[in-house]
Amino acid sequence: MSSQSYEIELGNVEANASMDCWDSFIDFAYMQVDQSVKDQSRAYKLKLAFEELVSNIIRSSSEHSGDHLKPITLKITALEREFPDHCFFVLRTEDDGIEFNPRFGERPAVDTEQPVQDRQIGGLGLFLIQESVDQVSYKWINGKNTYELSMSTSQNTE
């Protein structure tokens, strides 16, 4: 069986990685998710993961903006990636900020049994990204942090 895949770009948006552009990123991505992921629960989870990811990128951009001569740019691309027996909707982010590999899959799981009184106010974001989508990946490509959040859409037609 062939494992070849092909992908179609559905659209993209590119702007400064700052809260000023928050609505542009969110509005674009949510519109694409609503069009491609028909199951409401899965669409919600993908939006949750995307929101966390973009929030992390913008926060990191803000913290490291002094290291850059120009503003950090964030590009969001919506894709449909099709395999012979499976189809994924993908949200890809590319930013030219400081290299940061979150090492998805290698991170210790968040202790969800830990009493709330003892919890740190943090650490939930990456946990939610990892837990909410079918696939999450990170690569450093051409000087850019490149993340992909993938959600199977095969069940759309079931």
Added chain:
Amino acid sequence: MALTIEVTQGDIHVTLTLSGDVDTKTAPELLSKLTALELNALEQLRLDLQQVDFVSSAGLRAIVFAKQKMPHTSSLYLVGASEQIVETVTKTGLSQAVVIVESAEEI
């Protein structure tokens, strides 16, 4: 979507009625309202989420903040949260710290 928050003072409780999304952009507004309450003396806090479509981890952090500031014997109710929000709360283990009810009549 913008977030609006209405604060109602009861006899032993305070209700925050939220409308909109609680995300990275709007969660500071929730945190601000929570900070303005005397959480360390509050017996019961109710977050009415019936008109909330989305709660991100920034919103969950605000809930954790409130619970940590409240006395151990106090109760934090999430009222009318959607199935997706309840799932997120449960997944992150916060359901052990809050009481999830469908309506205020259950309290």
